Amino acid sequence: MTVEIRIQDDDSLEVSGKFDLFDEDGNSYPHHGKLRLCRCGASKTKPYCDNAHFEAKFESKIWA
DSSP, X not given: OOOEEEEOTXXXXXXXXXXXXXXXXXXXXXXXXXXXXXXXXXXXXXXXXXXXXHHHTOOOOOOO
């Protein structure tokens, strides 16, 4: 299965597929399916997104 990472404007990273997440100590956390990873830094469930970016008014778009 292919792993896909979608960068969503003003939102989280959506990761789907079969993959392992690794913490800073090298511990592996296997995952299969879809999850969202925090980009704004305000999530109380890091590294997972809890939609805190709405309250934090997180912006990631680059305006030209």
